[in-house]
Amino acid sequence: MLETLRQIVQEVNAASDLGEALEIIVSRVRDAMGTEVCSVYLCDPGEERFVFRATEGLNKDQIGVASLMAGEGLVGTVAEREEPLNLENAENHPAFRFFPDLGEDAYHSFLGVPIIHQRRVLGVLVVQQAERRRFDESDEAFLVTMSAQLAAIIAHARVTGAVDVDEAAGSGAPAKISGVAGAAGIAIGTAFIISPGADLYAVPSKTITDRRSEVHAFREALGKVRDDIEEVADNLGGELSPEDHALFDVYLGILDDSAIGREVVTLIKGGEWAQGALSQVMIEHIRHFERMEHSYLKERAVDIKDLGTRVLAYLQAEDKAEHVYPDNAILVGEELTASSLGEIPREKLAGLISVRGSGNSHVAILARAMGIPTVMGALDLPYRRLQGRELVIDGYNGAVHLNPLPEVRARFKEILDADLALSKDLESLRDLPCETLDGHRMPLWVNTGLQADITRSLEQGAEGVGLYRTEVPFLLRERFPSEEEQRQIYRNQLEAFAPRPVTMRTLDIGGDKALPYFPIEEDNPFLGWRGIRVTLDHPEIFLAQVRAMLKANAGLGNLRIMLPMICSISELDEALELIHRSHREILQEGIDTELPMIGVMVEVPSAVYQARALARRVDFLSVGSNDLTQYLLAVDRNNARVADLYHSMHPAVLSALEMVANAARAEGKKVGICGELAGDPEGAVLLLAMGYDILSMNATSLPKVKQALRSVNMAESQALLQEVLAMEDAGAIHARLESFLADHGMEKFIHNPVA
Structure with missing residues (x-):
């Protein structure tokens, strides 16, 4: 069987x-x-x-x-x-x-x-x-x-899109697809499909009118691959037997324009664009060979896939330079990445939809930082058929509306206009302090990573940076940036916010953040080689980065260094030793710069239980609530299948957050939080009551949190905290917090779904 x-x-x-x-x-x-x-x-x-x-x-x-x-x-x-x-x-x-x-x-x-x-x-x-x-x-x-x-x-x-969720979705009739809320907001725009690099199985179908140029592009890509193979064959000519060398003739035969190439050209002449025609023909042939019983013939499927991928890569390289993005473009892809955001002019981008991923994946975090309405984990979306269609993104409730009815579109347009009006109203809060009705002061800082974050953060009245994601410049490059390149990047951040403090997290890669030039392939990346584990194993990367930070801080003095994914005292001691070594080296080079405040991110359960011991060795603690929630609940935050189990208001998460705040206070150290919970008005009220000293969030969330905290007093927030800590269900806690906001005149922060 x-x-x-x-x-x-x-x-x-x-x-x-x-x-x-x-x-x-x-x-x-x-x-x-x-x-x-x-x-x-x-x-x-x-x-x-x-x-x-x-x-x-x-x-x-x-x-x-x-x-x-x-x-x-x-x-x-x-x-x-x-x-x-x-x-x-x-x-x-x-x-x-x-x-x-x-x-x-x-x-x-x-x-x-x-x-x-x-x-x-x-x-x-x-x-x-x-x-x-x-x-x-x-x-x-x-x-x-x-x-x-x-x-x-x-x-x-x-x-x-091989079959639609609802036949209406592909025909132009209305359809609603549920996903996961990635970044709050409403977007109304035109779908623009993003295909991952050279993946035959991810190419959308697209109708074209200029068939001649598409045929020319295909034949040109075919010729380039033929040249590549001939070059490889020549380079290996002296090392292969005649029999082995004959394999290259097989490759060239597959590429012959009278065979597979002719089928592709026929589809293009029928109106399919070159990439789609190539994908359809190659996949059909791959499946044909995969079904064969003979092992030798079955292996030819690998050869065909390799050739198709090579041709597709050349087609995409040519097509990439010719992208014409529509106004109010909504990027749609099977798995959008951070680099996807960098390819489209910001003024053209209205929203993001990713078939895979969760609301706490890296691209969703960046989308929130940029204020781009986003839906993740839209698993039922027939995305390959959506090019050019009108879409509505409901980033509050994690829904995508295809071909919306006029009345549905009008309702979302009302919400969009109300959001813009609310943002304008909240602008008046920029220069006001964030303090409760009874005078308790709460500093609001921001999370940054992109250059564009600087202006937005300052415009919103940020008092400091609680998390500067140093991995973002690494993600947007094709190699490790040099120490001097890093120094310039960090100097720009420090100067822009001076004299406000800037907390720079050392390189945090692994998990859902992979560098294309430093691949980390693991079966379970979130429990594997990531964060401080990578940089301690590669001290040359860590030392260069810390040296760049210290040099950038010369004459400014507003740097704070934060260490990610610390799970033991020995890891912390090793990292501190390297930081002190870097500081000594900088001083020996004649650069007069002080040793900055050093802190630890609390984002794994072991750090929660060792919070007091960690606090004794550093100057501050900062909770990364996104990862902490993931590890406490054993929920992969990028897995849409379990997205509904990821809940930052889970009773266990709230208990852990209170435990960390108490531990820091017992050691006389400041404690902040830089996870998404800090930027949620509901969460901010609870964190205030727990005794957190700093809330750090995306710039777009700052005005809402400020208004929420200016609408309550410490005593009632502490009473609310005790009430929810006694509750046993995350859904019930969320409902109680919503009613609390409504009772304090903050219904505008609550968004119920549109049918």
């Missing part, structure tokens, strides 16, 4: 579309289980009906016609209960319903299993047999395993 399952899965994964995959499954499963019927019913999200979509053994004329509601008939019962149903005499079950047109009257035995993806029932997989018998445990286990494979295929097909 295992070998059979492996073969079926391999064939299904090589299918060109969902329809072909379903046909393979019903045929192969029927044969493998020795049954007479195998069928698949898929859920139509628009009508909540389960539609007959594929069969071997029943009437194929009913495909796409017959359907059942959840709870209707045996199929509907399987869907409603979300568990297998194994019957010896199907007609005796109380939920049995006879469909004469399906031709199933001869079949008595029934085994149906739900097809479930991320808690949603996508369909039902059924086998039937005339003989009255109960299918055994191995049959049931085999079908359950098959349904799990099918669930992933259906979900992927919907994401890539």
